[in-house]
Amino acid sequence: MVKARRGSGGVPVPDKKELSGRMPIEDAGIPAELTLFLSQHTGAPSKPLVNVGDEVKRGQKIAEAQGAVSACLHAPTSGKVKAIEPRYQPVLGRESDAIVIAPDGEHALYEGLAPVGDDLEAISQDKIREVVRESGLVGLGGAAFPTAVKLQPPPDKKIDTYLLNGAECEPYLTADQKLMEEAAQDIVFGFRALMKGAGVEKGIICIEDNKPDAIRAMEEAAKPYPELEVAVLSHRYPRGGEKQLIEAVLGREVPPPPGLPLDVGVIVSNVGTAHALAVALKTGLPLVERIVSVTGEGVARPSNFRALIGTPVSYLIEKAGGFSGKPGKVILGGPMMGVAVKDTDVPVLKGTSGVLVLPAQAVKSEPVLPCVRCGRCVEACPMRLLPVWMAAYAENGYLEEAEKMRVMDCCECGVCSYVCPSRRPLTQSIRLAKSQIAAKRRAAAKK
């Protein structure tokens, strides 16, 4: 067992994992409608392969990857394609094309699916890469970066370590935790497959110390394999961020944007991704479902579901006993980085690790006071930036100064807003400045 370093910045956040942490993973079942966005991963949207009215089966590919960074999409259950139309995509925050499927309840498997096998020795590296690509695998931690791209680093980059991210440092969420507790063997199998696919010799499974059961299960499962190690991190947000994880576990720092982990010889994947690859190899079923924690003080019975991609959030909340009291906010993802949605009609995406419901009384807005320069945000910033000045410049439209303060390095983890005693929306200001600067850069590049 490796003990990880403390790393830069970060804050202690309330755990809240006890709400759903004891609930075993249940099957959520089949809702009345599934909404599958063509754009639910980082990169180019996928291109539909079906037409309205077509019959589809569970696991059938319904959209093809397009371009270098993209992922394909599969039907989570059998049924009919009801529509291909723009729907509200909560993470993008705008309308985006989606394939809408009306399930027929048969849950009939697509005939073309075939298991690859459960003996890694017998599966070639190229086969693994192909399965990853054809299964539409993306990072299930939240960013939804296509996994296939990660497995094919440029030849001049020497990758020496593969990190499996089971830190789950966001409060409330327990999807990864439950998966590690219940499916440790499969995760390890999937992880070893990922390592083989990327040609990496050494793997480290990273878990925060507030999940002792998961640590035990993963250590047990990893024991037979000398190339695997388990690293235990202290519970501190945002220790599970990709860059923070690399710093804490390996003592390396990823170069500033556009630097990537592979610049320092590392690939990071989420435990959910490893599990999905294991399922794809063993059964042939592509990525059509994922674990979603439905939790928070605002739901009656916090639960962990195995939900089909595209399941409406309202359906999951209903399954979790409905709201308890008046809901104030419904958030896709965790409370620190998740996206608040305006209604519960939105579906679960590949990157949705949780649905968090905060009751109305918990989300009262507090008055925003002037900055008192307490420096808490500076101490908390995991990127060792100066949120106090970046946000101040951003709010007053000094984009150049903000850029000079390295606002583009910001990972938007939200700790600065979290710790601010004046309740200033630092993260929001910084995010806005980032998008304005990015737009300016795009405009400049076009010229």
Next chain:
Amino acid sequence: MKFISIMLAGVLTSNFIFMQYLGLCAFVGISEQFETALGMSGAVLFVMTFACTVAAAFEQFILVPFGLQYLRTIAYILVIAAFVQLVEIFLKKTAPSLYKALGIYLPLITTNCAVLGAAMLNVKNDYGILWGTVNGLAGALGWSLAILIFAGIRERWKFMKIPEVLKGFPLALVSTGLMSLAFLGFSGLFKTILK
């Protein structure tokens, strides 16, 4: 000892800005940006030090021998203007990068009362050429220290909710007052050992 005491007086205990009210216009006018304040400081350091040398030499070799002290004011202002002009030409020829950095500030210095003030104080204190130069350097250092501190404070006003009607002179003066209040702490520093 005299060197230390002149330096100390110029920089801390009788700072040109905070204690002698010299060079205020430029102090308020050119302190909105730290970088420009830095440029101005460099120019003032250079000009004030050597303008004092030149003025003191002029006093000693021309005004006193010919009994023309009553024309001092006119003589000094001409000497300083000519000196600044010379520096400008000299820098342009020999150090273009430095000229680029300081160039725009140089003409402003002619009317900076701190320079003429330093030269006048040298006469009042009977400093002569050497100590006059030291005093010029000390005064310039003190002036630079003051404007750099103030520029640091002022840069923050850009993104603070500073009342718009009071920005500029009213707050600049109140701030200078508070700064000079803090500088009162240096009063009498080392006087026991220097005297």
Next chain:
Amino acid sequence: MESKRSLIGEFTKGLIEENATFRMAIGMCPTLAVTTSLVNGFWMGVAVIFVLTFSNVFVSILRKVTPDEIRIPIFVILIATPVVIVELVMNAYLPEMYRLLGIFVPLIVVNCLIIARAEAFAYKNSVIRSALDGLGIGTGFMINLMVIGAIREFLGTGRLAFGSVAFPAEPLFEPMAVMLTPPGGFVTLGVLMAILNILVRRAQLRKAKASA
């Protein structure tokens, strides 16, 4: 670019509308340095009126023959002349005051107020107008010095002194020594300007509202 005011307007504008200290914020150094008492302010004001009027007149007379490129050095010489006269006169008839005002009398040469009027007004206007402008701006400046001097003297010594007579005879309260020191000077002027700015702003807002 000739000014289009009446001749009286040229004089009165310097009192309020184009008040040197409060509206144009120039000539700060002497304003602060000599305003430790009302009387100091008065004599400094007289000196400035004299210099400003004559420098304006000289500049105006020579404005047609002054080459643009070297006008600043010429202004400086034209200003330095009355300054030297003031110095000599003061030294002869008011030696005590000359000592009190110290280097700030010769420093009138580089007072941005004087250069600014030469550049902005006298260089473009007739001799009569320039003289009136100098008188008006100078008088406004003198009034400022006297007001600030009176405030600082009253708070700093508890009374106002005119030569050997003081009013009130005994200080009304424990005087605040700090008002006579630089911090007191800076803060007094800053606060005065702040109050004036706020009042002017309010008046503008009211006018804007009334006309709207």
Next chain:
Amino acid sequence: MTDRLLITSSPHIRAPKTVRGIMLDVVIALVPACVAAVIFFGVKALMVLVASTVSAVVSEYLYEKAVKRPVTVGDFSAVVTGVLLGLTLPPGVPLYVPIVGSAFAIVIAKQIFGGLGTNFVNPALAGRAFVLAAWPLHVTSAWLNPLTMDAATGATPLHAFKGGQAVGSLTDLLIGNRLGSLGETSAVAILLGGIYLLVRGVIDYRIPVAYLGTLGLGVFVFGKPGALFQGDPLRGILLGGALLGAFFMATDYVTSPVTPKGRTYFGIGAGLITLLIRYWGDYPEGVTYAILLMNLATPLIDRFVVPKYYGYMHDVEARRRAREGGR
């Protein structure tokens, strides 16, 4: 149904600490020092504290009314300023001293710049520096004998000790049985408050530790029999206002640096200037001016002492390679 869900940008939860809560913590931390002052110096001490606090709050209220801004006395920052100013004054001062001092602190040093967060010097210290310059005699000689509460003629222990006499047992210094300003006599009471602030996470330990450490070390190194506390670091820290300054004044958020390293430098700088003024300056005590001067330096410290950003070493490396490649 699920109408009116709130949509805001992440993060969706906030840490429990608020500005108001922090100010309240500071007020609580000041209680022991105030109680000690009243025990030792009686009603007069209470009057000074009440006068300065009420004046601070009223000044803030009146100013905000006059310029038509929202009234912010509810954030307790004016209370903190008032109490702190009161604690820096001798118990026997005429009451107009704390009243004028607090008014200056609130209006000139803070509100005129726009209120909370905009001032660049600690208001309480600016107020003290102002009254010290206005009425030097009152502020440096209106001492009362502790417990008996009659006017004292002697110099404060700070003066005496600075001059080289040995004054006061350590016990007296600790509990506060000696001459001095309201808040500088009882070291125990101030330490109690300081520790409370540290435990509650209100203040950063770096400033008081760096400040007092520098001061103690300096007294130890430069002091000698007959000068500067005989070289006794403990007395160098306990005498005078260093403790109050280190825990309550220098740690003021608004006027101290935002970065941890910057705070260390701030503390060291304040310690050095305190030494400088105590040893070689005109004034008997340098704490006020030392912290005020470091307040002035804070924007510069913030500008130049910044943490190295995540991944900076790659940029350093790239620059180095570019240089070598260029050759």
